[in-house]
Amino acid sequence: MASGTTRGTTHLHFDSHTFDPRPRYPLVATAKRYWHPDFYSEDADALTLIFAHGTGFHKEHWEPTLEYVYETLARTGGVKLREAWSIDCPNHGDAAVINEEELQWGYEDLFAWEEYARSLHDFLTGQGTGIPVDFSTRRLVGIGHSMGALSLMLAGMHQPKLTFSALILVDPMIFFKPPSREDAAMTVDLAGGAPKGEISGPVERKPLNHFNLDLHSKSGIPGFLRSLLSQEAACYRDGLGYSRGYKLLKYLCQIVPVHFIYGAVDDYLPGFVKEDVLENACDGKYASVARVPDAGHLVPQMQPRGLADAIFVILELESNRTSTPLQQQQPYQSRL
Template structure:
């Protein structure tokens, strides 16, 4: 059981934007006696496709403990913003999703949602003026292009640095490389084939524990998935005897498959990533056992001759694409090292001014 203090915030921009945005602020466990500093970092987490805002909890709790012990970087607060068609947000937005996005989901909708939350101001949402914070964006998989594409919205959200874990980007189609769509095709086919409905929570737990990729997850992450990534099946509302009171994934197969068709994962996302690596420090974290990002793709995202200039590249031995779910404590240790480096670089830069 997590000891983090959790507060959920909502930003509702309807009718201008049909999708409401949910985010959770995570404060340190009281027993940690963590002293927050007003000049500390505000960390903004964006999750991978198929996950939910709570998937970061184990990593966040460990990160607070590491920050308290190291004193090499300081955290003011942490927010995890949910993609509007995932988790709790999918239930909140179900009517709008059905009306406007039934078979369509561009990654930039996650960018738009995150921007709306961070731009809500002091009177709505978290009631924070994020323009006065030192923001560090931390994204996993499709959460990375969502962070990068945020640069297209006004007013600009100014991140001081970005940590990109297994970035969900692919080669540009304009390079006429057949590899560009292979990963997306595989992920789309896998989405249609995987099971998404269970008779009960006990059945879901038993079957997911024995299925990939969940079988390789940390048990605490699986518990969070069962609690937040699944929902009561919509057929529960049917009149008896036709109602079905089982569970299904909050993210529908239709929208998950649509997300892999989005060009935001190719030309647009990669272009935004390339530009951002030249504007601010972007620290990339790869898994050596990644099922999604082969070495050739990793090289593409590190190719300085193409204008892609990450500040650092870290490779995690033995980790897979879903390292946040498989090894959340270790991910926290990697984040701690990178945040310490960001703080050191910032301090060195400030001392030269």
């Protein structure tokens, strides 16, 4: 088990874990646990943050944002945090390396986002070995970007029951109509993502031009190269996760606070799509919505500090949440 501290100003402690759900599920998961000894609470109401990444990224890409969350906590207080966990999709990051052989058995053409959901569910419900935590005793806040947001939502569809105290969906890829295969291919091109054909080596990624690379490099890992790029393309081909998430939202918002954080720039997701999700898919019952200035769909890479500010506001809300039924609470409109 590797351990160390992050490179940011708060120097978060971390250790690395490998979760093995076999034979119940064939794909191993890799994760990092983060904490700071000065801001570590074992109180029953302390929050444990669960991070899930988007297609083409990895668990470490959350580190700059998480550093800023703890930086704000050190400055202002107001939130009890126990620790944070960031979990690789089974065909991304370190997990992709471990699962490389298994991924050749039926996952090369299409890797459904529900596979990530299944992996997250098994991880958080202890359906395997390697994780020294009983998450059923924790107050969990799920934080997911893009594919990761949908995967956290879908994880709750599996048994045994998985309960989040709140979900924070960062520019989730949710649409009204399931995209066709042609639409999915267009999404790959828009994201500057993995080519549709065979890949023999690293490729240049268009979104790199928009990243704060100094902050993103704090993970210490060339994130785009840690994914098996053919597997990344397989994730883009999933046309079911988008619509299943849309249909699930109206039920999810009735049982758990669902918070949305969008980039203020409507690039990959048009503004009318986001409004449709909030007003129709959620039936207006979402817990809050915020916009991060100077960021598009790739919020964690483009504006990690702005994203951390938005997340911290939500963590404060959740720390002080009353038992008032969700249906009677008015959505909070952030001015971020």
